[in-house]
Amino acid sequence: MKILSNHKLTIIAGFVLTAVLIGIATATGGGLTGDQLLGAAARWGHFLAGITWIGLLYYFNFVQVPSLGGVSAETKADLFKEGSIVRRALFWFRFAAMFTVFFGLLLLYGLWSQGGARAISPDIMIGATFGIIMWINVAFIIWPNQKKVIGIVQASSDEKAAAGKKALIASRINTMLSIPMLFFMASSAHFQVFAS
Numbered sequence: 001m002k003i004l005s006n007h008k009l010t011i012i013a014g015f016v017l018t019a020v021l022i023g024i025a026t027a028t029g030g031g032l033t034g035d036q037l038l039g040a041a042a043r044w045g046h047f048l049a050g051i052t053w054i055g056l057l058y059y060f061n062f063v064q065v066p067s068l069g070g071v072s073a074e075t076k077a078d079l080f081k082e083g084s085i086v087r088r089a090l091f092w093f094r095f096a097a098m099f100t101v102f103f104g105l106l107l108l109y110g111l112w113s114q115g116g117a118r119a120i121s122p123d124i125m126i127g128a129t130f131g132i133i134m135w136i137n138v139a140f141i142i143w144p145n146q147k148k149v150i151g152i153v154q155a156s157s158d159e160k161a162a163a164g165k166k167a168l169i170a171s172r173i174n175t176m177l178s179i180p181m182l183f184f185m186a187s188s189a190h191f192q193v194f195a196s
Contacts, residue, residue: 039110046103050131053096054178056089061175064089065168080150090146097138104131127185134174134181141170 003009026032032040064086068076079086108128111119145163148155155163 042106049099056093101135123184123188130181137170
């Protein structure tokens with residue numbers, strides 16, 4: 001099937017399927033008001049981008065970095081070329097981080113506009129704070145240093161090694177922060193069913 005043989009078509013098909021299902025729900029009386037639809041779209045965008053971001057964060061830390069430890073410099077050079085798996089993963093990683101924060105801020109704005117500070121639970125704020133710190137690490141530490149490591153920015157071997165260490169430490173901090181961040185983000189809405 002052509003749609004499933006091309007990743008871009010598969011992604012487009014997922015969005016089209018979502019739109020069709022929303023349309024069916026709306027036509028049968030199960031739809032959302034405009035405000036509800038905007039809130040649902042922001043939450044969905046936040047989840048979708050966040051899953052992509054954290055999934056790639058874990059891929060880098062649990063799979064790629066440990067696997068590249070014993071690889072020769074020549075092999076690394078091939079892996080870091082334009083169009084390589086490493087560059088593609090880094091592209092999706094940084095844009096997923098940016099969109100996760102964008103949709104998260106949109107959600108916070110929506111909650112704030114509904115009831116001010118009282119409408120935003122402390123759990124959400126803890127998760128949001130960790131998420132913003134993690135995004136700052138991506139935008140201002142990981143990506144600028146990775147550009148040196150993968151050869152987008154010219155750097156000597158020593159500069160590449162130092163940049164790699166900085167990016168790795170920031171990435172490990174993000175991995176550590178992601179664990180409580182995910183707990184508090186999920187607990188703000190999904191753990192209420194266990195409350196007495």
